[in-house]
Amino acid sequence: MQPLTSRAKAVDRKPMTMWERMYLPAIAKGMSITFGHMFKKKPTVNYPEKTRPFSPVFRGLHVLNRDEQGRERCTACGLCAVACPAEAITMEGAERLPGEENLYREEKYAAKYEINMLRCIFCGLCEEACPKDAIYLSETFAPANFTRKGFIYGKEELLIPHPVDQPEEFAKARGEHQPTTAD
Amino acid sequence: MHLTLLAIDWVLLLEKAVLISIVISVSLVVAMYETWGERKVAAFMQDRRGPNRAGPGGLFQPLADGLKLFAKEEIIPASSNRLLFVLGPGLAMLTAMMTSAVVPWSSHFELFHRHVSMQIADVNIGILYIFGVVSMGVYGVMIGGWASNNKFSLLAAVRGASQIISYELAMGLSIIALLMVTGSLSLRTIVEQQQTGHYYILLQPLGFLIFLVCAFAECNRTPFDLSEADSELNMGFHLEYSSMKLGFYLFAEYVNVFISSAVMATLYFGGYDIPFVNDASLAERWGQNPVAALQIVSFFVKIVAFIFFFMWVRWTVPRFRYDQLMKLGWKMLIPLALFNMVLTGFLVLLHQNHWHF
Numbered sequence: 001m002q003p004l005t006s007r008a009k010a011v012d013r014k015p016m017t018m019w020e021r022m023y024l025p026a027i028a029k030g031m032s033i034t035f036g037h038m039f040k041k042k043p044t045v046n047y048p049e050k051t052r053p054f055s056p057v058f059r060g061l062h063v064l065n066r067d068e069q070g071r072e073r074c075t076a077c078g079l080c081a082v083a084c085p086a087e088a089i090t091m092e093g094a095e096r097l098p099g100e101e102n103l104y105r106e107e108k109y110a111a112k113y114e115i116n117m118l119r120c121i122f123c124g125l126c127e128e129a130c131p132k133d134a135i136y137l138s139e140t141f142a143p144a145n146f147t148r149k150g151f152i153y154g155k156e157e158l159l160i161p162h163p164v165d166q167p168e169e170f171a172k173a174r175g176e177h178q179p180t181t182a183d
Numbered sequence: 184m185h186l187t188l189l190a191i192d193w194v195l196l197l198e199k200a201v202l203i204s205i206v207i208s209v210s211l212v213v214a215m216y217e218t219w220g221e222r223k224v225a226a227f228m229q230d231r232r233g234p235n236r237a238g239p240g241g242l243f244q245p246l247a248d249g250l251k252l253f254a255k256e257e258i259i260p261a262s263s264n265r266l267l268f269v270l271g272p273g274l275a276m277l278t279a280m281m282t283s284a285v286v287p288w289s290s291h292f293e294l295f296h297r298h299v300s301m302q303i304a305d306v307n308i309g310i311l312y313i314f315g316v317v318s319m320g321v322y323g324v325m326i327g328g329w330a331s332n333n334k335f336s337l338l339a340a341v342r343g344a345s346q347i348i349s350y351e352l353a354m355g356l357s358i359i360a361l362l363m364v365t366g367s368l369s370l371r372t373i374v375e376q377q378q379t380g381h382y383y384i385l386l387q388p389l390g391f392l393i394f395l396v397c398a399f400a401e402c403n404r405t406p407f408d409l410s411e412a413d414s415e416l417n418m419g420f421h422l423e424y425s426s427m428k429l430g431f432y433l434f435a436e437y438v439n440v441f442i443s444s445a446v447m448a449t450l451y452f453g454g455y456d457i458p459f460v461n462d463a464s465l466a467e468r469w470g471q472n473p474v475a476a477l478q479i480v481s482f483f484v485k486i487v488a489f490i491f492f493f494m495w496v497r498w499t500v501p502r503f504r505y506d507q508l509m510k511l512g513w514k515m516l517i518p519l520a521l522f523n524m525v526l527t528g529f530l531v532l533l534h535q536n537h538w539h540f
Binding site for chain 1: 224227228230232496498499511
């Protein structure tokens with residue numbers, strides 16, 4: 001039969017020679033190999049203490065962005081929900097009332113904004129679709145949860161901390177490579 | 184009545200009791216850290232890190248493992264023979280611990296004007312005693328496997344028993360050749376004969392090799408761990424065991440590794456002798472006690488080297504098939520041991536009669 005690859009090798013069924021039947025030379029060879037491995041560099045990363053750096057294009061959990069004064073950028077236009085191939089995003093818009101100018105940047109805002117993290121495929125199309133630079137994919141990954149309901153993230157989980165009131169949390173949420181328009 | 188009480192050397196009794204408890208606790212601690220060492224060695228040979236969460240370098244891992252085993256539910260299968268089921272692990276542990284009685288751990292200390300020997304019992308048939316006790320170890324496997332009332336366990340027990348019996352023959356024959364050279368069965372005498380630096384490995388290389396292979400088989404270690412072959416027999420004779428009864432079996436295996444390392448170091452590598460140094464003249468210069476302490480250290484270095492060797496082999500050599508195992512035992516090791524015996528006898532005769540070629 002024609003061999004399928006150039007690496008095909010016929011099985012050798014010759015009886016073992018005296019040298020092979022002594023086992024010891026082969027064992028000594030194997031043991032020198034395993035001993036050599038004791039001093040090899042270990043590829044393990046001690047995970048919770050050390051993490052590997054993400055690539056700059058890493059797509060993790062979403063954040064809803066604020067502007068430099070800490071106002072929400074989202075206007076609930078729904079373009080992200082339309083762009084989403086997994087249909088993971090739902091939102092409800094509301095009109096800004098007088099006196100709320102320090103909370104929302106434009107006249108319309110998202111009263112409710114939910115992403116189902118079980119449906120989300122982290123493709124980043126919402127990020128591309130957003131005309132207001134309001135949604136970004138961060139470097140955090142999907143954490144564990146006890147219930148399915150817990151994976152539906154609302155505004156509470158998604159909104160980035162206030163840049164003026166909570167600067168430390170804001171910087172942490174931004175991450176290293178996270179581009180924001182707040183600066 | 185009260186004369187017989189006076190006649191007993193109470194201090195000697197106390198001394199031996201202390202020594203026994205020290206030896207037993209040391210063997211248990213060594214067995215504990217062998218589990219840690221085994222996992223570390225395995226990990227390093229496979230380019231991993233091994234246990235490193237519990238304590239620095241994972242040093243508390245054995246404690247955590249022990250706690251886990253104690254906390255597990257104890258199950259005695261309804262169809263098993265209760266008495267034998269409990270007896271099995273106990274017997275395995277007992278025989279593992281008993282062997283340490285005749286091993287000389289060091290020369291002697293001089294404490295409170297007494298000559299304190301670092302050997303529990305210097306019986307003049309030390310090697311025979313070890314053989315007797317080691318061959319009882321097979322009962323632990325056999326009884327445990329049989330009492331489980333489980334086909335896999337029974338098969339494993341039968342395999343284990345036949346393996347241990349086959350390899351004991353070759354082991355005994357290799358020891359006979361050694362005994363021709365030493366002319367003594369007492370382990371202390373054998374060690375004292377090696378104090379000059381002429382270790383018996385130099386006189387009996389083939390005998391040592393046979394003894395080493397048989398020691399692996401006796402300890403049920405890879406490449407001869409047929410009695411617990413996880414891939415085919417599903418843990419073998421301790422399949423039905425849980426909790427600390429399982430722990431006893433695993434522990435007994437590690438104690439066996441420790442003791443057989445000690446026996447090999449004693450018989451072929453000079454026991455507690457400090458290499459490249461004349462112990463007697465060192466004792467004159469420094470006094471007996473520090474030298475005896477150093478001898479313990481030297482003995483333990485040799486033992487640890489052997490234990491490492493056991494682990495190194497375990498993580499290199501795959502398990503033998505059953506027919507290969509039997510062929511190796513009966514068709515290679517026993518003829519080799521017989522040949523070694525005849526050769527040794529010939530050379531000893533030459534030496535004794537000052538014959539020269």
